[in-house]
Amino acid sequence: MDAPSTFSVIATGQIESALVPDCDNAYLKFQLVAGEDWQLLDGLEEGITQAARCSQGYDQLLVWNFPIDVTYKATNAFGWPQLVVSVYGLDAFGRDVIKGYGCIHLPTCSGRFDMKLRLFKPKSASLMQAFNAWMSGMPAEFADPRFPSYAEGREVTRVESGGVVNVKLNVLTKDMEHFGYSTGAGKDRRANAAIQQL
Numbered sequence: 001m002d003a004p005s006t007f008s009v010i011a012t013g014q015i016e017s018a019l020v021p022d023c024d025n026a027y028l029k030f031q032l033v034a035g036e037d038w039q040l041l042d043g044l045e046e047g048i049t050q051a052a053r054c055s056q057g058y059d060q061l062l063v064w065n066f067p068i069d070v071t072y073k074a075t076n077a078f079g080w081p082q083l084v085v086s087v088y089g090l091d092a093f094g095r096d097v098i099k100g101y102g103c104i105h106l107p108t109c110s111g112r113f114d115m116k117l118r119l120f121k122p123k124s125a126s127l128m129q130a131f132n133a134w135m136s137g138m139p140a141e142f143a144d145p146r147f148p149s150y151a152e153g154r155e156v157t158r159v160e161s162g163g164v165v166n167v168k169l170n171v172l173t174k175d176m177e178h179f180g181y182s183t184g185a186g187k188d189r190r191a192n193a194a195i196q197q198l
Contacts (some may be wrong), residue, residue: 004175006073008041009081011106013068013169015049017061018087020119020163024054026062026089028165032070032191033149035079043070077181081106082149085117085165098141100162103148107166107171115169119162119191120148 020026031046039097072081087099100119100192107113122140142148 007175008073010071010172015066016166017063019167023099027051029086031084032081033146034081038072038074041071084149086145091169101148111171113169114169117165120159121162123158
């Protein structure tokens with residue numbers, strides 16, 4: 001039997017909900033960003049959810065339950081897929097404004113994962129810029145929505161915390177051991193999910 005020429009990663013699940021301070025109506029755009037050696041075999045790498053209003057219950061969640069279903073193949077782990085989200089809501093004047101960005105790698109071993117993406121948004125460089133942004137309804141935002149997934153340039157970006165997005169994923173990996181990677185067989189999924197939050 002010939003050795004496999006690639007390994008596969010399958011991720012299914014949903015972008016479940018979000019808790020965003022001072023936001024009771026929002027939608028979410030998502031993208032899956034992977035390295036050059038990764039090829040998408042099935043599914044959509046980007047999408048947009050419906051608009052959701054805050055629940056009237058205790059937790060005040062924005063609930064989307066938006067499905068994710070992708071299959072990748074690759075020959076090395078460099079450029080492991082990342083889920084990048086952008087949450088948009090309405091300001092006091094009913095204009096669409098950015099409420100937060102988030103980014104997280106897909107889990108690296110098989111299993112079921114409950115993950116939390118910490119949201120952040122860029123801050124204006126000065127009080128004058130912040131005032132102009134508020135007046136024009138155009139707060140500071142990234143020109144490229146995939147920017148949170150990049151390593152370069154993030155260290156000089158001033159940001160503030162903006163809430164959290166809850167994601168549930170089921171991940172299956174195939175043939176990774178043939179390329180020298182240990183899959184961990186999902187021994188400690190809670191620890192893996194905690195690492196993903198950092």
